[in-house]
Amino acid sequence: MNYSRQREQILEYVKSVKTHPTAETVYQKVREDNSNISLGTVYRNLDRLSRDGYLLRIKMANDKDRFDGDVSKHYHAVCTHCNQVFDIFTNYLKDTDDKVSKELNCKVLSHDVIFNIICPDCERGF
Amino acid sequence: MNYSRQREQILEYVKSVKTHPTAETVYQKVREDNSNISLGTVYRNLDRLSRDGYLLRIKMANDKDRFDGDVSKHYHAVCTHCNQVFDIFTNYLKDTDDKVSKELNCKVLSHDVIFNIICPDCERGF
DNA sequence: CATGAAAGTAGTAATTGTTACTATTTTTAG
DNA sequence: CTAAAAATAGTAACAATTACTACTTTCATG
Structure with missing residues (x-):
């Protein structure tokens, strides 16, 4: 490149x-x-x-x-009102890919999680 | 309606x-x-x-x-090769919305999870 | 039933986010 | 330096979805 x-x-x-x-x-x-x-x-x-x-x-x-810009494994939350996106660093599911892999009997590459939230700014009226 | x-x-x-x-x-x-x-x-x-x-x-x-058509709470897996979508009924995260709610100090409405997989058909060569 | 306002539809045009194309410019190995 | 490879600017094209408009259907009410 x-x-x-x-x-x-x-x-x-x-x-x-x-x-x-x-x-x-x-x-x-x-x-x-x-x-x-x-x-x-x-x-x-x-x-x-x-x-x-x-x-x-x-x-x-x-x-x-x-x-x-943060390429570490984490999830995101998006405010359903203002569309702002927030990082969520805790609660990352380490074993879930393996569990799903056994359940479906197939290769699991990764997973994405999005939480639909109402952010503090929008909550207090906008 | x-x-x-x-x-x-x-x-x-x-x-x-x-x-x-x-x-x-x-x-x-x-x-x-x-x-x-x-x-x-x-x-x-x-x-x-x-x-x-x-x-x-x-x-x-x-x-x-x-x-x-199944509106019960469950996740989905999508094959990165053929784009087929599969249901995943197990491992639903019941408490996660609450945890994230406390972490971000905001209302969490729901969450979506998508697993990126290679489905059995695609795995065995296509 | 009849009726008319509200809700819904078909068909088409417009919009939106993104990708492709082309002629030109920049990068870089030798 | 130089020329082939890579990248760019600017524009056109695309695909999924939404909006618009004139017409049709639904259904509460008399």
């Missing part, structure tokens, strides 16, 4: 925030430093970076994909 | 299968009985039926939504 400034900027931005930005948001933010970057480049590199393990792609139900 | 034949046919079809069909598949199948039904009607009613709790909408990562 050859170096590109655009990819570096994209990775740096996503790693620097905890907001789980969408491709569009990454585009807007990187454009503040590099007004020439194109949306296609952002999509292409987010895809590449997540396929190669530098980023996590969070596929949201009926919403745009989000990206996470 | 007023009666409609289309909605009845849609619900009946999804309830009758364990294949977790997409909207397009539901459209094709219902059309065998009712060649006048339109795709928009299928989308509209699948949405309505799942929002009202008659069906489950399974939002697949980077793939079309699937629908499940």
Whole structure:
């Protein structure tokens, strides 16, 4: 993979925030430093970076994909009102893949968990 | 909610299968009985039926939504090769919503789990 | 029953998030 | 340096879904 400034900027931005930005948001933010970057480049590199393990792609139900600079195994919670995404580091299910593997008698690669929540901000009225 | 034949046919079809069909598949199948039904009607009613709790909408990562006539709490496994979706009835996490609720200090409505698997058929070569 | 307002539909157009394409520019091994 | 490989910008295309509109069906009420 050859170096590109655009990819570096994209990775740096996503790693620097905890907001789980969408491709569009990454585009807007990187454009503040590099007004020439194109949306296609952002999509292409987010895809590449997540396929190669530098980023996590969070596929949201009926919403745009989000990206996470924290590639450690953890879950996510999404507020059903404002769509903000939060990390959940506890309660990771270590043995579940094995259990399901025995149950279905097949190879289990990974699992994803999403909690549907109402975040504190939205709870206290908005 | 007023009666409609289309909605009845849609619900009946999804309830009758364990294949977790997409909207397009539901459209094709219902059309065998009712060649006048339109795709928009299928989308509209699948949405309505799942929002009202008659069906489950399974939002697949980077793939079309699937629908499940079994509205009991359970998880799903999707084969990363053939995209088939399977039900997983065991290992449902009863207390997890409460734990996450305490952790984030917010209301947790529900959670979804998807296991990424390689199904037996695909495993034995395809 | 008749009726008319509310709810639903068919068919099509529009939208949205994402991917593909092409000509040009950048990277990098030799 | 230089040329092949890789990457980009900008635009067009795509696929899944939603919105719109004119027409049809449902159903509570007289």
